[in-house]
Amino acid sequence: MSSLSRISFFYLFFVLTLALLHAPCLVTSSIYRYRSNSVAHDTASTNSAKHHHKWVGPVGHLVVTVDVKGDGGFQSVQAAVDAVPENNTKNVLILISAGYYIEKVVVPATKPYITFQGAGRDVTIIEWHDRACDPGPNGELLRTYRTASVTVFANYFSARNISFKNTAPAPMPGMQGWQAAAFRISGDKAYFSGCGFYGAQDTLCDDAGRHYFKECYIEGSIDFIFGNGRSMYKDCELHSIATRFGSIAAQDRNSLDEKTGFAFVGCRVTGTGPLYVGRAMGQYSRIVYSYTYFDDVVAHGGWDDWDHVHNKNKTVFFGVFKCWGPGAEAVRGVSWARELEYDLAHKFLAKSFVNGRHWISPADA
Numbered sequence: 423m424s425s426l427s428r429i430s431f432f433y434l435f436f437v438l439t440l441a442l443l444h445a446p447c448l449v450t451s452s453i454y455r456y457r458s459n460s461v462a463h464d465t466a467s468t469n470s471a472k473h474h475h476k477w478v479g480p481v482g483h484l485v486v487t488v489d490v491k492g493d494g495g496f497q498s499v500q501a502a503v504d505a506v507p508e509n510n511t512k513n514v515l516i517l518i519s520a521g522y523y524i525e526k527v528v529v530p531a532t533k534p535y536i537t538f539q540g541a542g543r544d545v546t547i548i549e550w551h552d553r554a555c556d557p558g559p560n561g562e563l564l565r566t567y568r569t570a571s572v573t574v575f576a577n578y579f580s581a582r583n584i585s586f587k588n589t590a591p592a593p594m595p596g597m598q599g600w601q602a603a604a605f606r607i608s609g610d611k612a613y614f615s616g617c618g619f620y621g622a623q624d625t626l627c628d629d630a631g632r633h634y635f636k637e638c639y640i641e642g643s644i645d646f647i648f649g650n651g652r653s654m655y656k657d658c659e660l661h662s663i664a665t666r667f668g669s670i671a672a673q674d675r676n677s678l679d680e681k682t683g684f685a686f687v688g689c690r691v692t693g694t695g696p697l698y699v700g701r702a703m704g705q706y707s708r709i710v711y712s713y714t715y716f717d718d719v720v721a722h723g724g725w726d727d728w729d730h731v732h733n734k735n736k737t738v739f740f741g742v743f744k745c746w747g748p749g750a751e752a753v754r755g756v757s758w759a760r761e762l763e764y765d766l767a768h769k770f771l772a773k774s775f776v777n778g779r780h781w782i783s784p785a786d787a
Contacts, residue, residue, distance in 0.1 A: 479578075480535040482512040490521035499538070499548055500527045508532045518584060520545035526552070531575040531609065540584030543618040543639065548572055549587035555599025563599070566624055570606035577609045577631070578781075585618030592622030592643050592663060603627045607651065611781045614638055621646065622663065628653050628684070632776040636786065641693075643668045648703060650674035652682040654776050655689055656787070662693030662719055669726065672703040683708030683739070685770040691749065695719030698726040699753055702734035710741040710762070710770040716749030724755040743767035 486502045487494035494517075496502040502516045510533045520541040527548060529536055540546025550571035558564045572586050586605040593600030601624040610631035618639045619626045625642035628651035635654070640647060641661040647670060662668050670691065675682045684700075691699065691714065698721050700709040707728075727734040740759040742750075754761055769775055773787045 480511050480513045484512045484514045486514065486516045487519070488516060488523075489519040490523055491519075494519060498525050499523050500525055503527065503529055503533065503536070506533045506536060510535055513537070515539060518546050518548075521547075523548045524550070526550045527572045529572075529574040529576045529579060529609075531577075534576045534578045534609070536576060536579055538579075538581040538584055540582070542583050543585050543616055546583065547585045547587055547618075549589055549604075551589045552602060553590045553599060554601040566601040566603065567606060567627060567629070569601060569624075570603040570627055572604070573606040573608070574612065575608050578611050579607070579609050580613040581615075581617050583616045585620060587618075588621040588625065590622070592665070594666065607631065607633055613782060613786065615786065624648055632778075632781075634773060634776055634778055634782055634787070645669050645672040645701060645703075647684065648672040648674070650676075650680070650682050650704065651684070652776055653684055654773060654778070655684065655686045657688045658686070659690045659692060660686070662691070662695060662697050664694050664697050667721070668695065668697035669701050670697060670699050671709050672701040672728070673707040673709050674704040675706045675708050676704040678706055680706070683710070683770075683775075685775050686711045686714055687771055688712075689714045691716045691719065691747075693717070693719060695749075696721035699724050700740055700759075701726045702728045702738045702740075705732060705734055706737050706739070707734065708739040710739075710743065710767065711745050711753065712743040712767055712771055714742075714745045715747040716745060716753055718748035720749035720752035720755075722752060722755060724753040725759045727758075741767065741770070743770070 488496045488499055488502045490497060499518060506514050514536045516538050518538060518540045548571060552564055552569040554564055554566045554569055556564050571588050588602040588604040590602035602621055604619050604621040604625050606627035606629055608629040612633045614635045616637050620641045622642055623644040625646040626640055628647055628649040630650055633651050633653040635658055636656045638658045640658060641663060643664045660670050671684050673684050697719055725740050735758040741762040742753050743762045745753060773782055778787060
């Protein structure tokens, strides 16, 4: 073999090796899927027989393109989702070009492992305009949870560099039926990076399951993050557009046995106020802010017990840990919102709060 041939051979070998090593990363979803009881070797554990794991996630990759101008495989996001087979077993990357996609999108529970990847939060936007008081297809009122512009029931969903919007006008405080969600996540193990969520009342329905939001922008006026998810918000901006009074998070935990709650870590609270940073939607509501900056927009007292009837201030877990900014003192404004010591705060600081080491890659946490 000539010197040139040997160089070409080794170069080809090197390229193929890199491709094989990076094959799991061909789809932008960062989610790991494991199952116990495999024969894999676990060098990190002294009880290796109990902690062996093997890959049981999707097999294979499918890339789908969407372009509102017609230059992709599909012109609408829903059409691309519809093309994914029922009981999907592949990593599906839906590449969504820049543009406004004015449509209502649903990802059903039978289609896991889907990633929406936009061209940037400011340029790829899915939007709709439903309100809770609007009639649905059957003539009945939609109510809050069915207003979402995008609804995801599937597990292992992820989204990157894309925005979700509900363009219904912002209500004045006290107006009924104007809840208008931009996004509803009801599946387990969902990951969001560099995404935008825009609305007014009830922007982000963090409904159920474990979720991780990284470097996202979430905008609204009243309870603009709400639900009973078990979720971590890392390095996100929470931006209030409240005109008279507003609130950031309303969490709906209803039992001490539930592991749900919202953990905000390294976030920024900006915009207009005054606003509550948390409200007790559920009897055992759980919300913790850590290392978070609060602009001077926090209402006196900082927190609200929702109905002032069921003594939720005796059962909720509202906490702050090493927060700062001109509004930080108001966050500590009621006796039942505690300044936490590290031993209580630490479980709200890492992705283990959502069991993330099993399904979020270290690089993406």
